[in-house]
Amino acid sequence: MRSAHEGPDWEPALDGLAARVIGARAADVTFEWLDGPGRRFSYSATQGQLTVRATGPGSAAVGLHDYLRRHCGTAVSWDDPRPPGPRWLPDAPPTERSAHVTETYYLNFCTFSYTSAWWDWEQWEREIDWMALHGITTPLMMVGHEAVIERVLLDEGLEPAAVSGFLSGPAYLPFLAMGNLDGFAGPLPDGWIPARRKLAGQILQRQRDLGMRPVLPAFTGHVPAELAAGRGSSREWQGHRTQVIGPEDPLFRRLAASTVHVQQELWGTDHRYASDPFIEMVPVEDDPDYPGRVAEALLAGLTDADRQAVWFLQCWPFAYQSDFWTEERVRAFLEAIPDERLVLLDLWAEEAPQWRRFDGFAGRGWMWCALLNFGGRNDPLADLPGLDQELDRALGSENPPVGIGLSMEATGTAPAYFERLLDLTWRDAPPLGDWLREWAAQRYRLPAGPVLEDATAAWHGLASTVLASGDLRIFPEDFTGLITQRPELDLFSSPNRLRHEVSELLWYKPTTLADAWRSLVAVGEAAPERAAGALGHDLAEVASAVLPRYAELCFLAAFDPASDRQDDDGARFFAVLEDLERLLGTRAELRYDTWERAAARWATSPEDERALADNARRLVTVWGDVGDGRLDDYSARLWAGLISYYRDRWRLWADAHRHTSDDGTGKHLEAALRRREHAFLRDGPAPLPAGGDVVAESRRLVDRYADAFCDEVQRFRANLPAGRAGTHPKMGTDR
Structure with a gap:
C-alpha cells in the first residue's frame, strides 16, 4: 500500500519499472526521497512491504534490484531480462549503499x-x-x-x-x-x-x-x-x-x-x-x-x-x-x-x-x-x-x-x-570469490545446497581460467582463434607461428576448465527449468571456451607439417565444428537466423528485405566488399549458421593444402573463398534445424570432449618447440 505522503516526481516511472520487473508485487513497493548528495539508496522491508529511498530515480532502481538480488535471490540480466517475480516480498533489514562516482x-x-x-x-x-x-x-x-x-x-x-x-x-x-x-x-x-x-x-x-x-x-x-x-x-x-x-x-x-x-x-x-x-x-x-x-x-x-x-x-x-x-x-x-x-x-x-x-x-x-x-x-x-x-x-x-x-x-x-x-x-x-557465489545463486535463482555448490564451483573454475586472461590482449588484430579467421594457404610458412598463437590461448589448467564445464552441466541437469534463461546461455558459452581450443589442436595434429599424426585429413577438426554448431543452435541468441529475421522486420517490400539481408550477412562476415582484405571476420561470431560458413572455408583450405605443389593453388583457393563469401551474401546459410535441448547437448559434448581436450593439451604442450613448453607466464602446469 502507498504511504500517505506525496512521493517524488519520479515515483510513477519507478512504479512502472517495478511492475515490468516483479509484476503484481510492485503494488507492495513504495519509493521515497533520500536527502543528501550523490547517488545513494536505502531500503527495508517488513510484512511484505518494501520501501526504497533514494537520491534520484536511477539510485532507486539500483536499490530495487539490490533488494531483489540479495533477498529474493533473482537478478535481471541480459540473458534473463524478465525473470519470474517473487510471490512475496521477504523482510530485509535497513540497507544503505552509495556510489563511488557520479556517472x-x-x-x-x-x-x-x-x-x-x-x-x-x-x-x-x-x-x-x-x-x-x-x-x-x-x-x-x-x-x-x-x-x-x-x-x-x-x-x-x-x-x-x-x-x-x-x-x-x-x-x-x-x-x-x-x-x-x-x-x-x-x-x-x-x-x-x-x-x-x-x-x-x-x-x-x-x-x-x-x-x-x-x-x-x-x-x-x-x-x-x-x-x-x-x-x-x-x-x-x-x-x-x-x-x-x-x-x-x-x-x-x-x-x-x-x-x-x-x-x-x-x-x-x-x-x-x-x-x-x-x-x-x-x-x-x-x-x-x-x-x-x-x-x-x-x-x-x-x-x-x-x-x-x-x-x-x-x-x-x-x-x-x-x-x-x-x-x-x-x-x-x-x-x-x-x-x-x-x-x-x-x-x-x-x-x-x-x-x-x-x-x-x-x-x-x-x-x-x-x-x-x-x-x-x-x-x-x-x-x-x-x-x-x-x-x-x-x-x-x-x-x-x-x-x-x-x-x-x-x-x-x-x-x-x-x-x-x-x-x-x-x-x-564483496570480494570476487564471494561475489561469484552470489552471482551464481542470483543468476540461476538457486537456493543453498548441492546445486548451488556446483554452480559456484563452475564459476570459480571459469574465473581462474578463461576469465583470468591477465596480460593477454583481447583484440581482433591479434590471434583470437582459428575457426573464424579467413584461411590463408601459407598458414604454415612461418615455422611454429600457429603453434605459438594457439599456445597463447591456453594459459590455464585445462582440467580446471573441464571441471567447470562438468559442474555447470550438472547444474543444468539438476535445474533444467533454468536452462531457458541465463543457465542455457552459460552452458553454450563454456562450451565455446573449450571446443574452439580443442578444434585448433585437432587442426594442428592433422595439418601442421611438424605433426607426426597427419592421418585424418582434419576429420576430428570438422566434427568438432559440427558439434559446436548443433549446441549453439539450441539458443536463439546464438543462431544467425535470429539476427537476420530481426533485420527483416524492418522491411516493407521484397527489395527492402533483400537489402536488409545483405546488411545483416555482410556485417558479420566480410564486413565490407568480398576480397577487399580489410575487415573480413572482424565481427565474427560463434553462431549456429556461421559455424558452417567457417567450416566450408576450411574445407576449401584443406583441399588446397593437399595440392600445394600445384601451380596457382593460392589463386584457386582465393577464388573459391570469394565464391563462398558471395554465395553467403546472396543466399545466407543453409536452414538450421529446430533448437533442441541445451542441457542434453551439453551432456553429450562434455562427455565426448572434456577429457579429450585435456589429453590433447597435454600432448600439444609436450611437443612444443624447445623453449616454449611450459614457459607461457600463465600456462598451467598440470595437463
Whole structure:
C-alpha cells in the first residue's frame, strides 16, 4: 500500500519499472526521497512491504534490484531480462549503499551496429530497464540519428537523391555517424527514417523518465562530396574515402549547430553530445594546432545551439594511434576545450589506460571505461581479477574518474565481467570469490545446497581460467582463434607461428576448465527449468571456451607439417565444428537466423528485405566488399549458421593444402573463398534445424570432449618447440 505522503516526481516511472520487473508485487513497493548528495539508496522491508529511498530515480532502481538480488535471490540480466517475480516480498533489514562516482556511462557507437541494429521497442524497453536496474546514468543514444543528418542536409539545399546516396545501409549507420564512411551498403529501406525517428523518441523519453541523461551524436566535420566540393579534404578509413571540411570554414560551425537544433526540435536535449572527429583517422593536416582548431570550431557550433553543451570525447584515438597522438598533440587538442565543457571517455582502460599516460588528464573530468568486446565476437575471454585491480588503481589515483563506463562494441558476451564492473561502481562490493557465489545463486535463482555448490564451483573454475586472461590482449588484430579467421594457404610458412598463437590461448589448467564445464552441466541437469534463461546461455558459452581450443589442436595434429599424426585429413577438426554448431543452435541468441529475421522486420517490400539481408550477412562476415582484405571476420561470431560458413572455408583450405605443389593453388583457393563469401551474401546459410535441448547437448559434448581436450593439451604442450613448453607466464602446469 502507498504511504500517505506525496512521493517524488519520479515515483510513477519507478512504479512502472517495478511492475515490468516483479509484476503484481510492485503494488507492495513504495519509493521515497533520500536527502543528501550523490547517488545513494536505502531500503527495508517488513510484512511484505518494501520501501526504497533514494537520491534520484536511477539510485532507486539500483536499490530495487539490490533488494531483489540479495533477498529474493533473482537478478535481471541480459540473458534473463524478465525473470519470474517473487510471490512475496521477504523482510530485509535497513540497507544503505552509495556510489563511488557520479556517472555510469553505457554503450559505444559500434554497439548500435553489432548488437542493436535491428532492435524494436520491445527489445529497447527491456534494455532500458536493465540500464536502470544496473545504475546507468549516461547512455549513448544514436537510434534515429540518420533522421537528423537527413534534415540538416536537406536544409543545406542538397537534393534528396544526394542525401540518400550519402546515408549508409542500416547496419553501418554508426560508422556514418562517426565519419568513417558514407553511402556504403545503402540505401536505407523505405520508411526506415520515420520509423526510427519515432523509436528514438520512445527510447529517449523512457531513459529520461528513469533519470538518465542520454548523450546524442554531434557533428564531426564529415560531409557529402557535394558540400565538400572545392572546400573539403579527403581522408581514408579501411578503404572508404570520405570528405571533411576545415574548421575555419563557416559551414563547419553552422552544421555543428544545425545538428543540435534538429535534435532539440525532434527530441529535446540533455546538453550532452558525442563527437570524435579523428576516430581511427589522423587529422588531414600535420600542424599540431589543427586538432585544437577543430575542437574550437565544433564547440562553437555546439554552444551556438545549446549554451549548456558538454562534449563527450572518446580517447580511443590516443590509444589506437598512439604514435601520432603524442603528448604535445593531445595537450594542444584538449587545451582548446574548456574543462567544464568536456568529459573524456578512457574507452579501453582495462587494456590501454590513457589516464595513466596523461596523468589523470590533468584533472579534467574523465570516465574509466571497459571495452573488452570488439565486433560482437563471443569467445568468453576476460580478466575478472585484473578488473578489480585496475579499477581500484583508478579510483585511488590523485585525479580519480568522475564516472565508470561500459563501452563494449557489442553486449551479451562475458556478462560476469560487466556485471562485476557495475557492482564495483557501488561501495562495499564483496570480494570476487564471494561475489561469484552470489552471482551464481542470483543468476540461476538457486537456493543453498548441492546445486548451488556446483554452480559456484563452475564459476570459480571459469574465473581462474578463461576469465583470468591477465596480460593477454583481447583484440581482433591479434590471434583470437582459428575457426573464424579467413584461411590463408601459407598458414604454415612461418615455422611454429600457429603453434605459438594457439599456445597463447591456453594459459590455464585445462582440467580446471573441464571441471567447470562438468559442474555447470550438472547444474543444468539438476535445474533444467533454468536452462531457458541465463543457465542455457552459460552452458553454450563454456562450451565455446573449450571446443574452439580443442578444434585448433585437432587442426594442428592433422595439418601442421611438424605433426607426426597427419592421418585424418582434419576429420576430428570438422566434427568438432559440427558439434559446436548443433549446441549453439539450441539458443536463439546464438543462431544467425535470429539476427537476420530481426533485420527483416524492418522491411516493407521484397527489395527492402533483400537489402536488409545483405546488411545483416555482410556485417558479420566480410564486413565490407568480398576480397577487399580489410575487415573480413572482424565481427565474427560463434553462431549456429556461421559455424558452417567457417567450416566450408576450411574445407576449401584443406583441399588446397593437399595440392600445394600445384601451380596457382593460392589463386584457386582465393577464388573459391570469394565464391563462398558471395554465395553467403546472396543466399545466407543453409536452414538450421529446430533448437533442441541445451542441457542434453551439453551432456553429450562434455562427455565426448572434456577429457579429450585435456589429453590433447597435454600432448600439444609436450611437443612444443624447445623453449616454449611450459614457459607461457600463465600456462598451467598440470595437463
